[in-house]
Amino acid sequence: MDSCRSDRPREVLVINVGDELLDGLRGNTHLVWLGEQLARRGLPVTRAVTVRDDSDAIAREVGSAWGAYDVIVTTGGIGPTSDDRTREAVSAALGVGLAHAPAAEAALRDRFTRIGRKVSDADLRQCRVPEGGCELPNPRGTAPGVWFSREGRALVMLPGPGLELRPMFDEEVVPRLRDLGCACRGEAYVQVRTYGIGAAPLERLIRPLVPASLTLTFGTHTGIVDARISSGRSGASADDLCDVARRVRDAVGEDFICTGHACLASIVIEQLRSLEKSVALAESCTGGLLADAFASVPGASRVFAGSAVCYSNDAKMNLLGVPEALIAQHGAVSAEAAAAMASGAADKFGSDYALSVTGFAGPEGGTDADPVGTVYLGYSSPTGVWSMRLSVVGDRAQVRRRAVNTALDWMRRKLNRYRVEDLIHGA
Amino acid sequence: MDSCRSDRPREVLVINVGDELLDGLRGNTHLVWLGEQLARRGLPVTRAVTVRDDSDAIAREVGSAWGAYDVIVTTGGIGPTSDDRTREAVSAALGVGLAHAPAAEAALRDRFTRIGRKVSDADLRQCRVPEGGCELPNPRGTAPGVWFSREGRALVMLPGPGLELRPMFDEEVVPRLRDLGCACRGEAYVQVRTYGIGAAPLERLIRPLVPASLTLTFGTHTGIVDARISSGRSGASADDLCDVARRVRDAVGEDFICTGHACLASIVIEQLRSLEKSVALAESCTGGLLADAFASVPGASRVFAGSAVCYSNDAKMNLLGVPEALIAQHGAVSAEAAAAMASGAADKFGSDYALSVTGFAGPEGGTDADPVGTVYLGYSSPTGVWSMRLSVVGDRAQVRRRAVNTALDWMRRKLNRYRVEDLIHGA
Numbered sequence: 001m002d003s004c005r006s007d008r009p010r011e012v013l014v015i016n017v018g019d020e021l022l023d024g025l026r027g028n029t030h031l032v033w034l035g036e037q038l039a040r041r042g043l044p045v046t047r048a049v050t051v052r053d054d055s056d057a058i059a060r061e062v063g064s065a066w067g068a069y070d071v072i073v074t075t076g077g078i079g080p081t082s083d084d085r086t087r088e089a090v091s092a093a094l095g096v097g098l099a100h101a102p103a104a105e106a107a108l109r110d111r112f113t114r115i116g117r118k119v120s121d122a123d124l125r126q127c128r129v130p131e132g133g134c135e136l137p138n139p140r141g142t143a144p145g146v147w148f149s150r151e152g153r154a155l156v157m158l159p160g161p162g163l164e165l166r167p168m169f170d171e172e173v174v175p176r177l178r179d180l181g182c183a184c185r186g187e188a189y190v191q192v193r194t195y196g197i198g199a200a201p202l203e204r205l206i207r208p209l210v211p212a213s214l215t216l217t218f219g220t221h222t223g224i225v226d227a228r229i230s231s232g233r234s235g236a237s238a239d240d241l242c243d244v245a246r247r248v249r250d251a252v253g254e255d256f257i258c259t260g261h262a263c264l265a266s267i268v269i270e271q272l273r274s275l276e277k278s279v280a281l282a283e284s285c286t287g288g289l290l291a292d293a294f295a296s297v298p299g300a301s302r303v304f305a306g307s308a309v310c311y312s313n314d315a316k317m318n319l320l321g322v323p324e325a326l327i328a329q330h331g332a333v334s335a336e337a338a339a340a341m342a343s344g345a346a347d348k349f350g351s352d353y354a355l356s357v358t359g360f361a362g363p364e365g366g367t368d369a370d371p372v373g374t375v376y377l378g379y380s381s382p383t384g385v386w387s388m389r390l391s392v393v394g395d396r397a398q399v400r401r402r403a404v405n406t407a408l409d410w411m412r413r414k415l416n417r418y419r420v421e422d423l424i425h426g427a
Numbered sequence: 428m429d430s431c432r433s434d435r436p437r438e439v440l441v442i443n444v445g446d447e448l449l450d451g452l453r454g455n456t457h458l459v460w461l462g463e464q465l466a467r468r469g470l471p472v473t474r475a476v477t478v479r480d481d482s483d484a485i486a487r488e489v490g491s492a493w494g495a496y497d498v499i500v501t502t503g504g505i506g507p508t509s510d511d512r513t514r515e516a517v518s519a520a521l522g523v524g525l526a527h528a529p530a531a532e533a534a535l536r537d538r539f540t541r542i543g544r545k546v547s548d549a550d551l552r553q554c555r556v557p558e559g560g561c562e563l564p565n566p567r568g569t570a571p572g573v574w575f576s577r578e579g580r581a582l583v584m585l586p587g588p589g590l591e592l593r594p595m596f597d598e599e600v601v602p603r604l605r606d607l608g609c610a611c612r613g614e615a616y617v618q619v620r621t622y623g624i625g626a627a628p629l630e631r632l633i634r635p636l637v638p639a640s641l642t643l644t645f646g647t648h649t650g651i652v653d654a655r656i657s658s659g660r661s662g663a664s665a666d667d668l669c670d671v672a673r674r675v676r677d678a679v680g681e682d683f684i685c686t687g688h689a690c691l692a693s694i695v696i697e698q699l700r701s702l703e704k705s706v707a708l709a710e711s712c713t714g715g716l717l718a719d720a721f722a723s724v725p726g727a728s729r730v731f732a733g734s735a736v737c738y739s740n741d742a743k744m745n746l747l748g749v750p751e752a753l754i755a756q757h758g759a760v761s762a763e764a765a766a767a768m769a770s771g772a773a774d775k776f777g778s779d780y781a782l783s784v785t786g787f788a789g790p791e792g793g794t795d796a797d798p799v800g801t802v803y804l805g806y807s808s809p810t811g812v813w814s815m816r817l818s819v820v821g822d823r824a825q826v827r828r829r830a831v832n833t834a835l836d837w838m839r840r841k842l843n844r845y846r847v848e849d850l851i852h853g854a
Contacts (some may be wrong), residue, residue: 022472024463025646025653027454031477036451045449047484048477050458057474163822219452226452281736287722288715291736295714298790298823306742309708309718309734311727315776319735319746349742363725395590396725 009233010070010182012038014048015061017077017086018160021050030075030158030165037169041177042188042231043071053077058089062155066094070153071182073173076160078143080122086157087146091130094148094155098128104135104144111142136172140164147176154180186238189230190245195264195409196255199225209247211236222401223409224257224264254413264408265293265300271415272303272353279411280349281307282320282341282356284332285375290357290404305349310341320344331367333358335376335387342378343385354380355407359390361399375403377410386414436660437497437609439465441475442488444504444513445587448477457502457585457592464596469615469658470498470604480504485516489582493521497580498609500600503587505570507549513584514573518557521575521582525555531562531571538569563599567591574603581607613665616657617672622691622836623682626652636674638663649828650836651684651691681840691835692720692727698842699730699780706838707776708734709747709768709783711759712802717784717831732776737768747771758794760785762803762814769805770812781807782834786817788826802830804837808845 014034020026028050035045046069051057058077065072077086091098104127112119126143129135136145136156141164146157156173158165177183194202199218202225210216213234219226229244231237249256258267272279283290291307294300308319313332316322322340330336341356359375366372375390388410392402441461447453455477462472473496478484485504492499504513518525531554539546553570556562563572563583568591573584583600585592604610621629626645629652637643640661646653656671658664676683685694699706710717718734721727735746740759743749749767757763768783786802793799802817815837819829 019644020646021458022462022475023466023644023646023655024459024461025644025655026648027456027459029454031448032451032454034451035449039450046479048449050475052473217446217450217452219447219450221453228450228452280742283715283718285722287727287731288710288718288734288736289722291710291715292719295712295716295736295738295827296824300714301738304714304738306738306746307715307734307736308746309715309722309736311722311731311733312776315707315733318777319733319775348746349739350745397723400722 010043011046011068012043012071013065013069013073014045015058015065015072015074016048016050017053017058017074018050019052022052029162033162033166034073034075034169037174038071038073038183039228039230040187040189041174041183043177043183044230053083053085055085055089055092058086059093062090062093066155067153071177072153072155074155074157075165076158078126078145078157078159080120080126080142082122084125084143087125087128087130090146090148090155090157094130096131096133099131101127101129101135101144104129104137107137107139107144108142111139136168138164138168140167145172147173149176149180152180154182184231187241189228190238190241190259191261192227192229192245192248192252192259193257193262194225194227194252194255195223195257195405195412197225197252202227202252205251206248209251210244214241214244222398223405254416257409257412263293263297264405264412266297268408268411268415269294269297269300269303271412275415277352278303278305278349279353279355280305280345280351282316282345282354282378283307283309284311284316284341284358285361286357286359286400286403286407287311289400290355290407293404293408305351308341308345308348316341316344320348331370333360333365333370333374333376335378335389338376338378338387339380339385340378342380342387346380352382353411354378355411356380357403357407359399359403361396361403363396373399375399375406377403377407379410379414381414437470438473438495439470439498440492440496440500441472442485442492442499442501443475443477444480444485444501445477446479449479456589460589460593461500461502461596464601465498465500466655466657467614467616468601468604469611470609471657480510480512482512482516482519485513486520489517489520493582494580498604499580499582501582501584502592503585505553505572505584505586507547507553507569509549511552511570514552514555514557517573517575517582517584521557523558523560526558528554528556528562528571531556531564534564534566534571535569538566563595565591565595567594572599574600576603576607579607581609611658614668616655617665617668617686618688619654619656619672619675619679619686620684620689621652621654621679621682622650622684622832622839624652624679629654629679629682632678633675636678637671641668641671649825650832681843684836684839690720690724691832691839693724695835695838695842696721696724696727696730698839702842702845704779705730705732705776706780706782707732707772707778709743709772709781709805710734710736711738711743711768711785712788713784713786713827713830713834714738716827717782717834720831720835732778735772735775743768743771747775758797760787760792760797760801760803762805762816765803765805765814766807766812767805769807769814773807779809780838781805782838783807784830784834786826786830788823788830790823800826802826802833804830804834806837806841808841810845813841 133148215230215232310316346354356378360366362372560575642657642659737743773781783805787793789799
């Protein structure tokens with residue numbers, strides 16, 4: 001069964017512990033990850049609280065929430081140092097003692113023996129769980145997590161490091177939430193990712209296609225607009241959601257990128273792999289950000305040759321062979337320069353395709369005709385070279401990020417059409 | 428006066444409103460920014476809550492907090508759409524009505540006239556403030572913020588878009604918090620940024636130098652360790668903090684990067700500008716991330732020539748002139764390849780200095796001698812070429828980020844020594 005039927009919506013609270021989250025030293029990436037994971041399993045987070053590394057604050061939060069929420073997840077503060085107070089504070093709030101967990105100690109001693117480290121009393125503090133709870137193994141670190149459940153409700157304590165938290169949640173917590181009847185077995189939402197259409201027009205376009213019993217929410221990031229179709233309380237199955245997503249996809253047309261969370265670069269890499277073609281880049285204002293989008297995708301090296309990041313005009317001439325006269329006549333930020341950079345990159349890297357970016361990211365630079373925020377993109381393919389102009393409103397970082405996404409989306413569209421033309425010509 | 432004396436610590440609550448923050452669609456960047464801004468002004472955030480776009484949830488949060496906190500800041504939900512419910516919910520929780528703000532309407536009409544847009548009833552909903560409060564002008568958007576103060580306590584509503592929230596906080600909120608006696612006039616902390624020393628050894632080293640009346644906290648990000656020295660309740664002045672920071676700096680020695688928040692790339696750019704020298708890059712596994720670190724700094728083009736991102740061996744040979752025989756003998760991930768890449772980059776870009784990175788970022792690749800996580804860095808200067816080996820534990824993203832920071836820090840150290848040598852030779 002893959003349905004997500006539930007008699008009532010579940011209430012979920014995430015409590016993130018850490019001074020650094022409140023002092024602006026670090027963003028709360030755990031909440032982003034857990035929010036997405038829980039929503040996918042039909043357990044959207046109702047509320048999230050961030051508290052300091054303070055026993056009273058943690059205990060107060062858990063004490064007032066236990067009984068009111070179906071699922072409480074805490075992150076951080078279960079390690080061996082004196083700053084780690086979650087284990088003790090939560091037990092106090094639950095009104096139970098901490099019991100020694102022999103299996104956790106055995107695992108910790110085994111791990112320490114392997115890495116040649118001595119086990120201290122502080123380390124052993126981690127091997128305790130609230131009475132009636134159980135430890136969650138942590139093969140990637142020292143602090144085991146905790147699972148505590150009473151009358152259909154659950155409290156979970158996860159370690160602070162992301163590399164330990166994520167697999168522990170996947171491997172240990174999700175199965176237990178399913179057994180408890182909280183998490184659904186299939187996917188509780190389907191996400192349709194688009195580029196080139198704003199959130200408001202997208203909503204007008206697809207709202208009529210989504211049954212009122214389903215939940216439709218939107219998220220935007222640098223030109224990408226995600227429409228998330230969730231089963232909510234409807235009892236819709238994963239298949240039902242996919243049917244709706246298919247209709248949405250057809251309506252969205254060329255602006256449709258994918259269902260799910262794939263980034264634009266991974267879509268382009270997938271297209272190139274299926275065509276068995278390669279790509280190279282030439283970048284000015286994006287300064288390596290476009291290359292990074294490709295290089296961040298594991299296995300990129302099979303189709304991604306590289307990028308010539310040419311900040312100076314000399315570099316554009318020497319590395320990419322952009323003629324000095326072209327820059328003198330049209331400027332380094334021009335449709336002509338973008339086209340020449342793309343051709344040069346394909347030539348120098350020996351790639352089938354090339355993508356180029358040159359623009360004024362600000363805060364300085366720009367001309368009357370091409371003010372800050374103006375970006376030219378170039379595209380070289382086996383059949384020709386194109387360029388396009390883009391105007392971005394925003395600061396330096398926004399102009400650069402938007403230029404990267406628009407370049408990737410442009411290539412995605414071009415390759416899609418190429419595939420269609422190819423099919424027609426091959427027929 | 429620049430002291431931060433206060434009879435008691437202030438309690439500060441941040442309430443972030445938005446479904447997208449709980450569904451994992453977006454990180455809470457506002458809390459990072461506000462947390463840092465408030466801490467800097469002696470108002471560290473006590474607790475932060477994220478709630479959905481739901482009137483009851485917002486009202487419940489504000490209702491239970493008003494009276495218990497000195498400062499409450501809300502973000503989001505004050506725009507013109509039906510999803511925007513913060514204004515109404517907060518007023519209900521405060522037990523006051525919403526009054527029309529004529530100045531806000533005049534500003535909105537003026538703005539809309541300039542951009543040629545009609546004012547709708549929904550737009551005018553934004554021009555209301557809780558009775559007894561006042562609007563905060565928003566010249567960068569349509570939704571004015573709100574300031575509401577009673578008996579020395581304040582509640583502030585800020586708009587969701589960061590480009591509106593940040594200047595509104597700086598220009599409108601900080602002066603009002605100062606007038607209320609909440610925010611200090613000087614800086615309430617000094618941050619010492621380091622690289623190359625772990626958080627635990629750094630604490631052992633500098634704890635004895637920091638008076639017990641001051642607060643010392645640590646933050647780490649990809650090898651960077653920040654020690655933040657805050658006045659807390661001590662009444663220490665900004666000058667007092669700077670004195671302590673100077674002693675800490677001396678103790679930290681070469682691992683000291685800067686006081687404040689400057690990134691490693693901006694430090695290197697500053698060093699190069701003072702030397703009137705330029706730098707170029709050659710990247711393999713970091714794939715443009717190192718170039719991006721330089722290009723993200725406004726004004727980088729004065730010293731940053733560019734980067735040859737060479738993923739394929741062919742690119743390393745063709746663009747950087749790395750000899751085929753060198754790659755055949757030592758491999759593309761080797762000290763020799765790193766050195767040749769750095770020399771090649773300096774040569775092709777015509778730069779004074781060059782930095783190179785080649786390594787196995789994973790998940791695939793690596794050898795017995797150089798497993799995934801092994802990275803070689805190369806450095807070319809007018810006086811010679813060096814390489815170094817680095818082992819990083821972590822996933823692909825962590826290996827790449829750590830390689831970037833270590834390369835930048837290496838160059839920073841080299842340039843520091845160069846400057847010292849230069850002074851000695853010049854004497």
